[in-house]
Amino acid sequence: MKKYALTVCLALVLALGTAAAARAGTQAATDESLFREAKLLVFDKSWEAALDRIEELIDRFPASPLAGQALFYKGECLGALRGREREALRAYKSYIRLEDAKPSLVEESEGSIVDLAFDLYRDGDVQALRDIESRLGHPNKVVRYYAAYKLSLVPDKKQAVKAAPVLSQIVETEKDPELLDRARIALLRVSPESLKSAEERTPRMESTVRMLRIRVREAGHKEPAFSLNIPFALADLALSALDEDDKAALRKKGYDLNKIMNELAKSKESILRIVGDDGSVIEIWID
Numbered sequence: 001m002k003k004y005a006l007t008v009c010l011a012l013v014l015a016l017g018t019a020a021a022a023r024a025g026t027q028a029a030t031d032e033s034l035f036r037e038a039k040l041l042v043f044d045k046s047w048e049a050a051l052d053r054i055e056e057l058i059d060r061f062p063a064s065p066l067a068g069q070a071l072f073y074k075g076e077c078l079g080a081l082r083g084r085e086r087e088a089l090r091a092y093k094s095y096i097r098l099e100d101a102k103p104s105l106v107e108e109s110e111g112s113i114v115d116l117a118f119d120l121y122r123d124g125d126v127q128a129l130r131d132i133e134s135r136l137g138h139p140n141k142v143v144r145y146y147a148a149y150k151l152s153l154v155p156d157k158k159q160a161v162k163a164a165p166v167l168s169q170i171v172e173t174e175k176d177p178e179l180l181d182r183a184r185i186a187l188l189r190v191s192p193e194s195l196k197s198a199e200e201r202t203p204r205m206e207s208t209v210r211m212l213r214i215r216v217r218e219a220g221h222k223e224p225a226f227s228l229n230i231p232f233a234l235a236d237l238a239l240s241a242l243d244e245d246d247k248a249a250l251r252k253k254g255y256d257l258n259k260i261m262n263e264l265a266k267s268k269e270s271i272l273r274i275v276g277d278d279g280s281v282i283e284i285w286i287d
Contacts, residue, residue: 010239051077152186171198219279
């Protein structure tokens with residue numbers, strides 16, 4: 001009898017263990033399948049459906065190792081749905097605080113936070129700029145640079161100029177031509193004086209590169225009050241960065257910017273002089 005009872009107990013223990021293992025295997029397969037399905041739906045840009053799978057995963061399996069990564073994709077889905085930008089921000093911010101967050105996804109999350117904050121600002125939420133400004137000192141230079149570039153697009157010049165120190169750093173230290181060009185144009189947009197100073201602190205460019213020179217002299221002064229030297233390849237972008245008021249003033253004087261650039265491009269000897277009503281002189285030429 002005792003032997004029979006022992007056999008029954010052993011069988012029950014084995015059965016319970018097998019059932020528990022089966023349940024664990026089912027749970028692992030379920031959260032994994034939900035995650036795979038959500039990622040496929042994200043790839044197809046089926047945002048609502050993907051969000052449903054992600055929220056089911058997080059609700060049913062909060063302890064799953066995939067639940068944290070699902071927060072990133074939750075941010076992706078919410079960010080693509082109009083009117084849910086703030087929810088997307090919360091999802092991304094929750095993800096980057098996780099100890100096991102993947103560096104590559106953290107970088108993407110930070111960039112998305114900057115984009116979402118910029119969109120909210122354009123929709124009238126001035127406070128959203130804090131999420132961009134706070135990333136100007138980010139240890140990841142990709143995030144830091146992107147925050148500075150995005151902030152340079154803000155119409156409020158008092159806010160946009162806060163990007164100048166980071167943009168100046170790019171001009172002074174980076175070698176990538178595309179990165180340099182973007183930084184120069186952004187810096188020209190927010191603080192021409194900072195661009196001039198940054199260029200002066202960097203090695204002179206090779207003489208084979210044609211340069212656009214701009215000099216502004218106040219009435220009665222020989223020394224320029226402002227000067228700027230940039231590659232001619234950036235000239236169109238540089239002139240497009242001028243304030244609309246400045247462009248309007250030039251048009252009133254009969255100067256068409258496209259025509260100016262075409263004339264300057266014909267010969268490095270050509271020079272454009274614009275004399276203001278106050279006696280100030282603007283000179284633009286290429287050498």
